Amino acid sequence: MGDQEPVENLPSSSDQTTASSVTSHIPQPLKFLVSNIKNLAPHPLTTDNYSIWHVQLLQQFTANGYAGHLTGIVQAPSDTASAAYAHWLLVDSNLLSALFSTVSQSILPYIITASSAHEAWTILERRLQPISRSRVIQLKKDQMKDQLMQQYLTHIKSIVDGISASGSKIDPEDIMLHILNGLPPTFNSFKSTIRNSLLPIDLDTFYALLCNEEIHLQQESLQDQSSQSNTIALYAASFPNQRNRNNTKRYPKPKNQQLPPPSPSTQPNSSTALPTCQICGKLGHVALNCWHRCNFKYAPTDTRQP
Template identity: 55%
Template sequence: MAEEDSAGSRRTSSAILNRDTELIIPPHLKFLISNIKNLVPTSLTIENYSIWRLQLLQHFSANGYGEHLTGQVSCPPDSEESERNRWTLIDRNIVSALLSTISPAILPYVISLRTAHDVWTTLEHRLQPTNRSRVIQLKNELHQIQLQDRTIPQYLDQIKKIVDNITVAGSAVDTEEIVLYILNGLPAVYNPFKTAIRTSLQPIQLDDLYSLLISE
C-alpha cells in the first residue's frame, strides 16, 4: 500500500513538473520582454505609429513571435490543453510587452484586449487613418513653407524637422523634392541663386545646398 502511495505521489509530482515546465516563458521571449523599453525607447503616440509598428514587428519577428501580432498563429483548441496553455502564456506576455510601449493617451484603446493580435489590429484600425492624415498635413506644410523672417539656418532647420516628422509617420520625401521646396520658399532676392541650382546639370546634394545657402 505504501509503495502504491509512493508511486502515485511520484506520478503526481511528475505531472506537476511537466506542466510547470511547459509554462516556462521561452528564453528568447523573456529576453525580448526584459529589453523591450531599450529596443523601442519611444512610446507609441498618434504621430509615430508607423515607426513604432515597424520596430515592434521587426523585433518580435526576429525572435519568432511576429505571427502572434499578425494573427498567423492562433490559439490551439481546448482539446490540446498543453499547447493552448503554452500559447496563452506566450501571447499574454507579448500583450504585456506591447502595453509597456504605448503612451497613456493611446492605452485606453487596447487596455481591455486579451490577445496580441487584437491589440495589434485595433491600433492599426485606429491610428493608421490618423497617420495618413498627418502625413498629408506635414507634406502640405512643406509645400507652403517660406523663409519670411527666419534666418537661413532657422529655415533649413524647420524644413528638416518637417521632413523628419514625415519619415517618423511612415512616409518619405525625395531629395529632389526637398530641394524644390527649399528653393520655392526663398524670396525674389534669391532668384539668381535659384536659377543657378535649377539649371545645374548635376543634381545637388542637400548638404551642399545647405552650405551654399548659408554662404549666400
C-alpha cells in the first residue's frame, strides 16, 4: 500500500468540529440586537435625523458589546482561514445587515457595497455629518416668531442635541445668546436684564426664567385689553345718545352758497313802498281808511301832498 497518500496535512475531526461550531453559533447578544434593532431605532436614517440615529445605534451596539465593529477597533483577523476570522465575519455580517435595516431607501445606496459594518458606518459619517453641523448656522438664525416659549425652547434643544450628537460642542452661554437673539421685541427688557446680570445662570434656570417672563407678558397684555374695554364702556355710558345722533341723517349745508339776487318786483322802491289812497291821492293809507271816503263832494286838490 505504498501508493497511499499521507493524511497528516488534513484537518483533524476535532478541528472541523470546532470550526463548524464557531461558524454556526451566533452569540445571544448579537441575536437580541439583530432581532430588535428596528424597535431600538424606530426611525430610519434620513438626511435630517443622522445625529439622533447615530446616537441611538452607537448606544445599542455599545450596550451589547459590538461598538468596536462600528468604530473599527475590532479588526478582522489576518488569517482568513482561521476560526477567529470566521467568528468575526459571522458577527460583522449580522451587524452590517442590522445597519441596512435601519437606513431609508434614499440612503441605502450609499452603503450597499460596503463589505463591513465599519466601512458602512464611516461612509454614513462622512456623507451626513457635515449636514448635521450646518445646524449651528440654523441655531444662530432661528427666531421665535409666533411660537409659544415651550415650543421655541424645545426646537432649540433639538438643534443643540443634534449638534452635540454630531461631535461638535457648543458653550451654554452661546446657546443662551442665540436664544435671546431670537426673541421678539416684547422681551427686550428681559434680554437687557440677562445680558447685564453679573451672576452666571445655567440653562435650566434660564429656561425657567423665560417661561415665567412669557406668563408675565401675557398677564400684562390681558390687563391692557381689559383697561381699554373699560374705557370704551365708560365713554359709551357717558354719551348714551351719541349713537342716535351719529345715525341721524344730516344734510350738510353747502359752503359758500350765494343767494339769488332779488327780483325787481321784490326790491324796495320809494314810490311803491307806501300805499297811495285812491280817493285823496295821498300816500300812507288806502281808500278804505281814507277820511274822505264818505264825502262824495270831496275833490282832491293836490295828490302830491301827503
